[in-house]
Amino acid sequence: MKAVLLMAYGTPRTLGDVEAYYTHIRGGRKPTKEEVDGLIERYNAIGGTSPLMEITERARAALQEKIREGGSDTKVFSAMKHSPPFISEVVSSVSKEADELLAVALAPHYSGMSVGSYIKAVEDANAAAPRKMRLEFVRSWHTNPLFIKAWAGRVRRAEAGLPPGYALIFSAHSLPERILESGDPYKAQLLETSRLIAQELGKSEWTFSFQSAGHTSEPWMGPDILEHLEELYGRGKRAFLVAQVGFVSDHLEVLYDLDFEAKSWADKRGVTFRRCESLNDSEELVRCLYSLAADRGFA
Numbered sequence: 001m002k003a004v005l006l007m008a009y010g011t012p013r014t015l016g017d018v019e020a021y022y023t024h025i026r027g028g029r030k031p032t033k034e035e036v037d038g039l040i041e042r043y044n045a046i047g048g049t050s051p052l053m054e055i056t057e058r059a060r061a062a063l064q065e066k067i068r069e070g071g072s073d074t075k076v077f078s079a080m081k082h083s084p085p086f087i088s089e090v091v092s093s094v095s096k097e098a099d100e101l102l103a104v105a106l107a108p109h110y111s112g113m114s115v116g117s118y119i120k121a122v123e124d125a126n127a128a129a130p131r132k133m134r135l136e137f138v139r140s141w142h143t144n145p146l147f148i149k150a151w152a153g154r155v156r157r158a159e160a161g162l163p164p165g166y167a168l169i170f171s172a173h174s175l176p177e178r179i180l181e182s183g184d185p186y187k188a189q190l191l192e193t194s195r196l197i198a199q200e201l202g203k204s205e206w207t208f209s210f211q212s213a214g215h216t217s218e219p220w221m222g223p224d225i226l227e228h229l230e231e232l233y234g235r236g237k238r239a240f241l242v243a244q245v246g247f248v249s250d251h252l253e254v255l256y257d258l259d260f261e262a263k264s265w266a267d268k269r270g271v272t273f274r275r276c277e278s279l280n281d282s283e284e285l286v287r288c289l290y291s292l293a294a295d296r297g298f299a
Helices: 015-025 033-045 052-069 086-092 114-129 145-158 177-182 186-201 225-236 259-268 281-296
Strands: 002-008 075-080 098-104 133-139 166-174 207-211 239-243 272-275
Touching: 002 052, 002 086, 002 114, 015 033, 015 272, 052 075, 052 281, 075 086, 086 114, 098 281, 114 133, 145 186, 145 239, 145 281, 166 186, 166 259, 186 207, 207 225, 225 239, 225 259, 239 259, 259 272
Parallel strands: 002 075, 002 098, 098 133, 166 207, 166 239, 239 272
Antiparallel strands: none
């Protein structure tokens, strides 16, 4: 049997799970009470929990249905990197019935720190399984034509009613600058995605910024989106549209950093701020994921 595994970052199911979740992200090092309280405060600002788990499950179910409709008996599973169901547990379970596994991180742009860690988790789990599977990975899908068209469509819908000359900003999760020293392709892939979407839209003016940088002493890639918004505001821009192409689903980094923090920045200045609808479990995303599986013989 063949199987497809969709992998996402993870999220605490309840506020009571925040400390365990944060500890897992930190590799087993417990966060301080202030750090836990700060993260809980962010979750409270978006309503208490993130919808990531539910969105991922709906995407999994929709992909499974599309694969079945195509006549394949490939099974689709989902797993999280930092919360249950953990990648290690799901891979171990899947290995009892599957001979081949295609693993797809719901992160279109490759970095050794992000997608690379998903791949390692799958490889380690498979190595520890009594019955090992043949593994295949989608390392990046940032230029997939269906992905590009989906984002172009979202920009078109979101820009309706915005004044001519509004600022189009593509964004993604920041990572430490040190990854660039080793030739990590993350930033280059993000800029390539942005260029292809702008080309699809026929737009020559756009900018790029990062968001959600970690609270560590080392430098993270920028410009940070709030600083970038302020810079554009200083140059006379009064309407802003963010296309968060580095993220697939609505979750804390989208709902807090954009819908809450960036929107608050805009409200204080009396300017217009919008962000595009995320791909989530949309038909466009499912078609894209199906193409990734089909191209590799898993659908």
